[in-house]
Amino acid sequence: MDDAIAVRDLVVDRGGRRVLDGISCTVARGAVTGLLGPSGSGKTTFLRAVVGVQVVTGGTITVLGQPAGAPALRHRVGYLTQAPSVYADLTVRENARYFAALHGRGRAEADRAVSDVGLAGAAGQLVATLSGGQRSRASLACVLVGDPELVILDEPTVGQDPVLRADLWARFHAMAAAGTTLLVSSHVMDEAARCDRLLLIREGRLIADDSPAAIRAAAGVDDLDEAFLRLIRAGAAPAGGAS
Numbered sequence: 128m129d130d131a132i133a134v135r136d137l138v139v140d141r142g143g144r145r146v147l148d149g150i151s152c153t154v155a156r157g158a159v160t161g162l163l164g165p166s167g168s169g170k171t172t173f174l175r176a177v178v179g180v181q182v183v184t185g186g187t188i189t190v191l192g193q194p195a196g197a198p199a200l201r202h203r204v205g206y207l208t209q210a211p212s213v214y215a216d217l218t219v220r221e222n223a224r225y226f227a228a229l230h231g232r233g234r235a236e237a238d239r240a241v242s243d244v245g246l247a248g249a250a251g252q253l254v255a256t257l258s259g260g261q262r263s264r265a266s267l268a269c270v271l272v273g274d275p276e277l278v279i280l281d282e283p284t285v286g287q288d289p290v291l292r293a294d295l296w297a298r299f300h301a302m303a304a305a306g307t308t309l310l311v312s313s314h315v316m317d318e319a320a321r322c323d324r325l326l327l328i329r330e331g332r333l334i335a336d337d338s339p340a341a342i343r344a345a346a347g348v349d350d351l352d353e354a355f356l357r358l359i360r361a362g363a364a365p366a367g368g369a370s
């Protein structure tokens with residue numbers, strides 16, 4: 128009942144096409160919710176709408192009790208876009224300290240955020256000289272440094288090796304245990320299995336909104352990958368919204 132996000136009848140058109148078609152769902156506080164779906168199904172568009180940077184055609188989105196995009200949410204919501212958003216001509220540490228300052232945080236918090244994403248050893252390196260995966264983690268550090276109540280992550284583990292992915296997911300769960308709400312898009316099924324709850328989008332419609340275990344049970348298979356394939360191929364009836 129104490130939802131971080133409540134979406135009602137969300138409709139979004141982009142480029143003259145209906146991209147999200149009547150999505151209703153809720154995202155619980157203090158949990159990790161996964162947003163899954165085929166490429167082009169509307170995941171990024173959904174996240175953009177929740178952050179308040181997407182023009183919507185219809186519906187309502189309430190985020191931490193405010194309309195999505197409300198100025199009061201600026202320090203309360205962190206958003207990691209797919210493209211890293213860091214300054215290439217600053218070091219990792221300088222980036223983190225800059226974003227920390229924007230959120231009224233200090234150097235200690237900045238250095239901790241850098242270390243939390245496994246970049247302590249590269250803290251003094253210019254972002255321009257980082258690998259793609261390192262750059263993405265630098266961007267993540269800059270999102271987390273403000274300690275937002277709601278963290279929206281668009282494919283945060285792309286380009287990371289399995290050890291780093293496991294470390295990042297452990298970090299996400301530790302944040303959730305401390306009360307942070309995370310909404311994370313992913314293509315990777317082993318990551319879906321790590322989520323407390325899953326939203327599955329297909330062609331702009333919500334086709335599943337449940338725990339990984341319940342989705343497996345509903346599809347009658349043990350493998351989440353196979354369960355999703357079945358749901359997607361069956362063109363399952365849209366999920367009923369808020370639960």
Ligand SMILES: Nc1ncnc2c1ncn2[C@@H]1O[C@H](COP(=O)(O)OP(=O)(O)OP(=O)(O)O)[C@@H](O)[C@H]1O
Nearest residue numbers: 141142143146164165166167168169170171172173
């Ligand atoms: N700027 C844009 N203008 C017009 N159409 C767009 C724009 N951005 C995305 N779209 C379209 O909206 C639909 C949903 O795109 P979106 O990026 O939300 O999908 P996605 O599920 O995040 O995909 P992926 O997993 O590949 O990142 C796609 O059909 C895409 O072509």
